[in-house]
Amino acid sequence: MLGSSPMRRRRGERELAALRPITTEHIVDGGDGVRLHGLHSRIEGAPPRGLALLLHGWEGSAESSYMRLTAAQLLRAGFEVFRLNFRDHGDTHHLNEDLFHSNRIGEVVHAACDIAQRFPARPLMAAGYSLGGNFALRLALRAPVAGLPLAHVAAVCPVLDPARTMEVMEAGVGVYLGYFERKWRDSLVRKRALFPELHDYDNRTLKQGMRELTRWLVERHTDFGTIDAYFDGYNIAGERMAGLQVPASILTSEDDPVIPAADFRELRLPGTAYLEIARWGGHCGFLLNGKLDGYGEHWVAERLSAAASP
Incomplete structure (x- = not known):
């Protein structure tokens, strides 16, 4: 709760602004007309050590506190940074x-390829938080086939199953569930207002x-037809990352109230993957x-700086 508090948001704004970066907005190609x-x-004036693509969590945005604070750390470390908004996140519903749904990995892969072409600083890295960590790891799984020159990914508390x-x-205390329900409903209301003929769901649905x-x-x-098939579509638990070809770093905690640490211990990861489970x-x-x-x-x-070192 403190991590997403106004104090952290203000700190993220201050730390990023203090670096006086040159920041530009971009509309990137997600394929099939997706923007x-x-x-x-x-x-x-600083030659970049590489380009870091940052992916936020569900109902977060490129302007979330952790995205700004991570961008500031990476800029200090010599990277260029691209903070991508998923569909219907931030001010992008239009x-x-x-x-948006969590299986829209294809458009994120396509967008990452577009970003890599626009900003050819190498090595290319990616990092994500929560659902963004899940997207980052799926991006790494698909990178070789997509021709994306991804050198390393870092995922913080990624959704597994x-x-x-x-x-x-x-089964929890309801804080997280209530938070995400409220944020998602607000997003759906905003989408309905923009495209009322396409999205005519009523308030009872919401x-x-x-x-x-x-x-x-x-x-x-x-x-997908069923909720089970939908969940299975972006499940990366168990052996699903065993064939990961891109080196990866994963951070989670023993006391994560959303994603059990036991699920991380059951992962089958290649030798190029690093897993850290913090006590708190x-x-x-x-x-x-x-x-x-x-x-x-x-x-x-x-982790990204170490991966970028010769």
Whole structure:
């Protein structure tokens, strides 16, 4: 809760602004007419060590506190940074008619290839938080076939088995479930206002709980048919990352209330993958002190910097 507090947001704004980066907005190609928005930042006059693509969590955005704080750490480490907004995140609901869902990995891969061509600084890295960590790892799985020159990925508290995450949230104290339900409903209301002829769902639909609202999304707005097939579509647990060819670093915590640490111990990972399970940290929190310094953003910068070293 403190990790997403106004204090952290203000700190992210201050730290990024203090570096005075040159930041430009871009609309990148997600394929099949999909348009995604992102922010490219660099320090003027500094030859880059590489390009870091950052992916936010569900209902976050390129302007989330952890995205800004991680961007600041990476800029200090000599990287150029591209913060990508997923479809319907940030102020991007108007860019595409169809709704976001977690299996839209194809457009993120396509966008990453476009970004790599626009900004050819090498090596190319990627990092993500929560659902963004899941996307980053799936991006790495698909990079060789897509021709994406991805050198390393870092994932903080990535979603592994979404069906299990749903069960854990439903059995928990309700803070996380309520937070995401509220944010998702707000997003769907915004989408309906922009495209009323395409999205004519009523408020009764929006009042459903997380599981039923997800089931509605799957049945009405995807080709998966069932919620189980949908969850399986972006499941990366167990042996699903055994064939990962891109070196990867993964950080989680023993006390994550959303994604059980036991699931990470059951992962079958290649020798080029590094897994760190911290004693404390919550879900993407990892606060170090009263100033709300975060271990997560330092960890991402350290892992990508080490990977970029000769």
